[in-house]
Amino acid sequence: MKKVKSLVLAGLLALAPTLVSNGPALAQENAATAAPAAENAAVPAESAANATAPAAQAAPAATVAAPPRMKPTEGIGMPKPGEITLQEQFTSTGHTARWLHDVMLLPLIFAISIFVLILMIYAMWKFRRSANPVPSKTSHNTLIEVIWTVVPVVILLVVAVPSIGLLADQYKPAPKDAVVVKVTGYQWYWGYEYPDNGIPEFVSNMLPEDKAKANGEPYLLAPDNRLVLPAGRPIKLIITGADVIHAFAVPSLWVKMDAVPGRLNEKSFTIDKPGVYYGQCSELCGARHGFMPIAIEALPPEQFDQWVLSQGGKPATAAAAEKTADAAPAADAKI
Numbered sequence: 001m002k003k004v005k006s007l008v009l010a011g012l013l014a015l016a017p018t019l020v021s022n023g024p025a026l027a028q029e030n031a032a033t034a035a036p037a038a039e040n041a042a043v044p045a046e047s048a049a050n051a052t053a054p055a056a057q058a059a060p061a062a063t064v065a066a067p068p069r070m071k072p073t074e075g076i077g078m079p080k081p082g083e084i085t086l087q088e089q090f091t092s093t094g095h096t097a098r099w100l101h102d103v104m105l106l107p108l109i110f111a112i113s114i115f116v117l118i119l120m121i122y123a124m125w126k127f128r129r130s131a132n133p134v135p136s137k138t139s140h141n142t143l144i145e146v147i148w149t150v151v152p153v154v155i156l157l158v159v160a161v162p163s164i165g166l167l168a169d170q171y172k173p174a175p176k177d178a179v180v181v182k183v184t185g186y187q188w189y190w191g192y193e194y195p196d197n198g199i200p201e202f203v204s205n206m207l208p209e210d211k212a213k214a215n216g217e218p219y220l221l222a223p224d225n226r227l228v229l230p231a232g233r234p235i236k237l238i239i240t241g242a243d244v245i246h247a248f249a250v251p252s253l254w255v256k257m258d259a260v261p262g263r264l265n266e267k268s269f270t271i272d273k274p275g276v277y278y279g280q281c282s283e284l285c286g287a288r289h290g291f292m293p294i295a296i297e298a299l300p301p302e303q304f305d306q307w308v309l310s311q312g313g314k315p316a317t318a319a320a321a322e323k324t325a326d327a328a329p330a331a332d333a334k335i
Contacts, residue, residue, distance in 0.1 A: 066310035067303045069226075070276055071216055077252045077277035077296075078218055087252040090272045093169050094254030100162050108155065170254075174236035174268035179229060179316065183239045185246030185259035185281065188288035192227050197313035206291045220290070221278040226297040230304035231274045233316075237267045244286065250279030250294055258283060271298040 072078065079087060089098045127136070184191040184201070193201035204223040207215070212222040229235055239248050241259040248267075249256040257267040271277070281292035299307060305315035 064306060064309040066307050067299060070297050072276040077275050078221060089252060089254055091253050091269045096166050097254050100166060104159060175234050178234040178236040178268060180236045183237050183248055185241045187243050187286050188292045190294060194313060197308050199311045199313040206293050221293045223293050223295050226295040228297045228299060228307050229271060230301045231271045231298040233301060234268060234270050239265045239267060245283050246281050246285050247283035249282035250277050250296055252277045256282060274298050274300055
């Protein structure tokens with residue numbers, strides 16, 4: 001064992017000068033090898049810094065405050081106590097429909113009913129048995145037959161002209177610059193999405209009675225989240241159902257359209273002036289059908305743009321500019 005230890009020590013002493021002379025070279029080689037690794041390690045760190053910088057630059061500005069919740073006006077956009085006629089209208093089609101109903105249809109019904117009643121009373125009195133012991137043998141009268149044929153035809157033609165015009169106006173397509181909202185009916189609440197403004201869907205549920213009264217709103221008509229729209233701008237609603245058939249109806253805006261699962265129905269209109277307009281689901285859709293209120297809050301255009309910004313969306317001008325920019329390359333490619 002002593003001889004083995006002596007031999008090992010002798011060998012180490014013999015190699016010591018070589019290790020000492022090669023030590024700096026090995027250190028330099030290790031340093032050279034470590035340098036690229038350090039550089040490579042620094043590159044991801046720099047890349048990470050560059051990656052976070054754009055994210056910080058792209059961070060949205062301070063959130064814009066939403067306009068205050070608009071207070072409803074008693075009797076405007078909602079039914080009135082003892083009201084037996086149509087609600088006051090705030091769209092062009094609503095004005096036409098109410099005029100057709102109040103000015104043409106009701107007086108015509110009243111006049112025809114009174115005229116027929118007078119004819120019946122006259123015939124009962126004139127041709128009673130005591131005054132006519134010998135009954136008349138008259139079978140027809142050409143003048144009377146012409147009158148009762150021509151006069152109803154003329155009346156129907158007079159009624160048909162504004163009626164057909166109203167039907168055409170109700171289904172007129174919305175212009176390209178219309179504010180688009182997708183309305184989805186659920187059991188038993190509504191969902192609203194603004195695809196052109198970049199606002200994702202939010203839901204609208206009925207407020208409890210105490211909260212509705214605290215807000216000064218009518219119970220059973222007041223939801224927590226309203227459908228916010230601009231007054232004076234064309235609106236296009238794309239209406240569908242998620243489960244069963246619902247119906248989106250706001251009487252004071254002359255808006256009523258079925259929300260059918262698997263189908264996209266369209267309704268376009270323009271609200272005359274700012275205000276809160278109430279409606280309800282008008283299609284029997286289940287146990288809580290009567291608890292699906294609708295509230296449209298029509299804001300002035302500037303306040304609507306402010307509300308869009310407060311929801312993280314893009315106002316109409318920015319959305320239109322993006323549409324134009326996206327359509328330009330496609331047009332160039334077509335050329």
